[in-house]
Amino acid sequence: MSAPMAAARSAVSSPPGSLWDRLEPLLSRVEKPARYIGGEDGAVRPDWSSDAPGGPVSWLFTYPDTYEIGLPNQGLQILAEIVAEHPHGVAERAYAPWVDLEAELRANGVPLFSVDGHRPAGAFDLIGFNLSAELTYTNLVNLIDLAGVPVRAAERRADHPLVCVGGHCTYNPEPVADFVDLVVLGDGEEVVSEITDVVLDWKAAGRPDRRSVLEALARVPGVYVPAAYEVSYDGPRIRAIEPRWPGVPEVVEKRTIADLGEWPYPQSQLVPLTEVVHDRLNVEVFRGCTRGCRFCQAGMITRPVRERPADQVRTMVREGLRRTGYDEVALTSLSTADFSGIAGVIGDLAGRQQDAGDLAGRSGSGAAGDAGDLCGPVSVSLPSLRVDAFGVGIAAELQQGRRSGLTFAPEAGTWRMRQVINKLITDDDLYGAVEAAYSQGWRRVKLYFLTGLPTETDQDTLGIAELARNCVEVGRPHLRSPGVTVSVGGFVPKPFTPFQWFGQNTVAELGRKIGLLRDEFRSVRGAQMKWHDPAATQVEGLLSRGDRRLGPVIESVWRRGGTFQEWSECFDLDLWAGAMAEHGLSMDDYVHRHRTEDEVLPWAHLSAGLHQDFLWQDWRDALAEVGLPDCRWTPCYDCGACTGYGIEHVVASATPPAGGSQGTGQGLAWDRGAVPVQLGVRGGS
Template sequence: MRKLALSDEILLKIEKPARYIGNEVNSVNKDLEKVDIRFAMCFPDVYEIGMSHLGIQILYDMFNRREDTWCERVYSPWVDLDKIMRDENIPLFALESQDPIKAFDFLGITIQYEMCYTNILQVLELSQIPIYAKDRKEEDPLVIGGGPCTYNPEPLADFFDFFYIGEGETVYDELLNLYKEHKKRGGSRQDYLLKIAQIKGVYVPSLYSVRYKDDQTIEVFERVVQEAPTKVEKQMAVDVSNLPYPTAPVVPFIKATQDRVVLEIQRGCIRGCRFCQAGMIYRPTREKRLDTLKHYIQEMMRNTGHEEISLSSLSSSDYTELKELVTYLIDEFKDQGINISLPSLRIDAFALDVMSKVQDVRKSSLTFAPEAGSQRLRNVINKGLTKEDIIGGARKAFDGGWNKVKLYFMLGLPTETEEDTKEIAVLADEVARAYYEIPKDQRNGKCQITASSSFFIPKPFTPFQWANMLSREDYLQKAYTVKDEFGKQLNKKSLRYQYHDAGTTIIEGALARGDRRQSKVIYEAYKMGCMYDSWTEFFDGEKWEKAFQTAGLTTEFYNLRKREKDETLPWDFIDIGVTKEFLWKEWERALAETITPNCKMKCSGCGAGKYKGGVCLESKN
C-alpha cells in the first residue's frame, strides 16, 4: 500500500486534502523497477486549475504509453500547505508515487500565464531543487519549460535547464530516448544539454548570451557554443487526427475548475485578430477528423462518468464539420442528461439552434466578444465583426428565449480614443434595446447585459508586439469613463459594467515582453512573498514594483514605449513560421485601420505555410 507523503495530522489541518493524495480514477501507477525515466509534470497553480488543463492530460497520457517512462503529476501547494512544508521541511512530492520531486529525472513545467512565474520558484524551492539552473548538480532533475509563455522564455531563462518550443507530441520521444541512452553511458548534465540543443524546438538558455545597449535595449543575442542553433524553430504536428489523445483522462476527487470531458476539435485559428498571440503561434489551422472525434468521445464518456462535454478550439465556428459533430453529440447523449458546452462560437442561427437544444435557457447566458466598442477600433484589431453582426446575433438570441448576454471588451488598444471607449456603453445599450423591441408578451422577463473589460497587453509574436501600453492611472481613467457612460444610457437598469485589475495588467505586460534581466525581478518578488499572483487576494503590486527597482529596472521601460521596427526583441531568436515581416505589415495595416481577410478567404502570406497541411491556403500552393 502507498504511504502518503503527508501525515493524517497534516491532512486534517489543510483545506481540501484531496488535492495531495493522488490515486484518482485513471491515474497511472507503475512498478519503479520496470521504468528507466521518471518525469514529474507540473502545473504551477493550485490542483483544481491544473487538473483542468488539457495539455498536461495529453502529455501525461502520451508519456505513460511508454513502458520505460513513468509520468506523474505535481501542482503548487496551496498557501496553507506551503507554510507547513516549509516549517517541517517536507519536500514537494508527486501525486502518484508520493515520492519527492527531487528524485525524478525531469521536472516539466507548463507555463500558461505570466502571473504564475513566482509559483514556478515555489515549486523549485519546495522540491529542494536549486532555483537557478547554474547551481544545479548532476543528481538534480532537469527542469524543462513548455507552453505558450515559452514563446518569450527570457524572463525565466535563468531558472530553466531548457525550454521546448512547440506542440508536445512532436519531439518529446526524441528527448526521452536520447536521455535514456545518455543515462546508460553515464554522461554529464552538460553533455546532455549540448546534445538536445541540436534538436529542433529545444532552447537551452545557458548556451546563449545577451548584451544590452546604453538605452537598455538588446544590442546582441548570440550563442556561446557552436552546437546551439542561431534560430530555435517551433515544432508543430501537421496531422492532428493521428496524435495520441487521453481517452481515459484523470478524474479528480474534488471539483476542478473545468469539470468536464474536453474534446479538442482543431488547433490554430483562421481569424488573425492582431492582439491574439494564440492565433499567431498556433498557425496554421489543423482540424481533427469527425470519425476520430466520435471515437474519442465514446471512449472518454465511458472512462470518466463526466456529465458535460466541452469542444475545445480557438474558434469552434470555423470547424468545417461542426454541424455534423454537434448533431452527433446531441443524438448520442440527449437521453443521458449530458450537457454540451460550445465555447468560442460566433452567434448565428445554427449556434443558437444548437444551444437551445443543449442548454437550459433559463440559466445560461450568451457571450459575445466585440473586444472594442467602435467599428473603427474593431477594424484596427482585425476583429472582423460588425455592429450589425453583434446586434443581429443578440436579436436572434432574444427571439430564442435568452435574456442574458455577456460582452467582453479591451481598453487601451492601439489608437484608442475617448470616443472609442464610450462606444462600449453605447453598444451595450443597443444590445439591450434590441431586447426591448420584442413585444412585451414575448419577452422572458427583464434582460441583463453584462459588459466586462480587461486592459490590453501586447504579446510577443503579434502585430501589436511593437505597441506601447498605458500607465495604471490611464487604464483606470479609461474604465471610469466607460462606467460614467453606462450611467447615461437609456437602459442603464439592464446594464452592468465591470473591469479587470489594472495593477496586475502592468506587471503581466512587463513580464510578457521582458528580457533575461527580469529573472532577478521574479526572484526578488518571490523572496518578498509574491506567490499566486494571478489570484486577486494575493497579488501585491507594490512588492512587484519594488522588485523591479531592486533589479535596476522599471515597468515603464517595458510598457510605456513603442518599439521600433529594427529593435532586437527578446524573442526574435524563435521562428514560429509566421514572419516578423508579416507581423510588421499587419501592424501598419492596423494603424491604417485596414482589415485583413481570414485565412479561408485569402492567403495573406504570413509564412506558416511552411508547415504543410491544415486549411492554410499558402501550404497548398
C-alpha cells in the same frame, strides 16, 4: 523564504519512496485536502520498472498553480500519457500546494510531491512545467525551491532534475531563463519522446555532467536551452542574442504536429475526485486559428489550422462520456463554430440527446440506461462562441438545460476599433447574436471587451457602453429585463503578434478609461460592468515582453513572499515596483514604450513560424484600419506558418461556415433574429 531543502536522491534505478506517511498528518490541518491525494479516475498507475541500463526516465508534469486550476490542463494530461506509453518513460503529476500546506511542508521538511505516488519532486529526472500565465512565474520559482532544487539553473548539479517549461508563455521565456534548463516551443506531442530518449541515453552513460545532456537537448528541434545563448546589451536595449555553445541553432523553431488525427489524446482524461475548473469532458476539435485577431497570441502561434476528423471527434465524445460518467462535454478550440464538421457532430449529439429525452418521456421521470451510448442527459458546451446567430443557433441546439447566460467576445466597442484589431464582426452581427439569444430563452448575455488597444480613442472606449445599451434594447421585445454583463480587461501586447511593438497603456490610463466607462454605464439600465485590476495588467505586460534582466526581479518578488500573483487576494504591485527599482529597471521602458521595427526583441532567436515582415505589415495594416479576412477561405498572406513547415491547413470544407460576416470579408445578408438552425429538444421534459 526558507533555505532550499536538501532532497536526498535515491539510487538511480530504484523508484523513490512515498512521502505519504509524512504528508497525511499535515492534510488534517489544511483546506481542501482532497486536492493532494491523487487517485483520479483515468490516472495510470506509474510504472517505474525498466530494463534500461540507467533506469527509466521520470517526468514530473507540474502546473504552477493550485490543483483546481491545473488538473484540467489538457496539455499536461496529453504529455503524461505519451510519456507513460514510452517503453522507458514514467510520468507523475504535481500542482502548487496552497499557502497553508506550503507552510506545513516547509515547517516539517517535506518537499514538493507528486499526487500519483506522493514521491519527492527532487527525485524525478525532469520537472516539466506548463506556463500559461505570466503571473505564475513566481510560483514556478517557488515550486523549484520546494522541490529542493536550486532555483537558478546555473547552480544545479548533474543529480538535480532538469527543469523544463512549455506552453504559450514560452514563446518569450526570457524572464524565466535563469530558472529553467530547457524550454519547448510549440506542440509537445512528438518532442516529449525525443527529450525522453536523449535523457535515457544520458542516464545510460552514467549521468555525466549536466552540460553534456543540455548540449544534446539543444540539438533537438523545438528545444531551446537558454544557457546556450548569450544576450548582449546596449544600455536598456538588446544588442544581440547569439549562440554561446557550438552546434546550437541560431533560431529555435517551434514544433508543429501535422495531423491532429494521429494524436487522439488524452485517451483517458482524468476525472478528479474533488471539484476543479472546467470539470467536464474536453475534446479538442481543432488546433490553430486563422481569423487573424491581432491581439490574440494563441491564434498567431498555433497556426496552421489542423482539424480533427469528425468521426474521431464523435468517437472521443462517445467513449469519453461512457468511460468518465461526465454529463457535460466541451468541444474545444479557438473558435469551435468554425469547425468544418460541426453540423455533423452536433446532429449526432443532438440526436443522442433526443433519445435520452424520449426515454425520459416514456418513463415519466427521466432516465439514463438505453439512451444511445450516453449514460444519461448530457450537455454540450462550446467555450468559444462565435459572435453571430449561427453560433447562437448551435448553442440553442446543444444547450438542453436552463438557459441562463451566453457569452460573446466583440473585444472592441466600435467597428473602426475592430478593424484595427481585425475582429471583423459588425455591430449587426452582435445585435443579431444577442437577439437570437434573448429570443430563444437566454436571459443574460455576457460581453468581453479589451481596453487600451492601439489607436483607441475615448469614442472607441465609450462605444463599449453604447453596444451594451443597444444590446439591452434589442432584448426588450423578448424579455422584461434583459441582462447584459460587460467584462473589460486591459490589453497586454504579446510576443509573435502584430501588436508586439505596441506600448501598453499605463495603469493610470487604463484606470481613466475604466472610470470613463463606469460613469457612462450609470446611465445604461440593465447593464452591469466588471473590470480587471490595471495593476495586474501592468505586471502581466512586464513579464510578457520582458528580457533576462527580469530574472532577479522575479526572484526578489518570490523571496518576499509574492506567490500566487494570479489570485487577486495575493497580487501585490508594490512588490513588483520595489523589485524593479531595486534592480535599476524601468517599468515604463519595459511596458509602456513603443518598439521600433529594427529593435532586437527579447524573443528574436525564437520562431513561431511567422515571418517578421508579415507581422510588421499586419501592424501597419492595423494602424491603417485595414482588416484581413480569414485565410482559410481567401488567398494566402504568406504569414509563414504553413509554408515554413510544409503543412497545409487541414480543413474539410472549402467554403466558409454559415452565418455572419466575420472573417469572411463578406457582408452576408441576414434577417435579424432569424436563426438558420432548428431548435433541439429541451432536456428532462
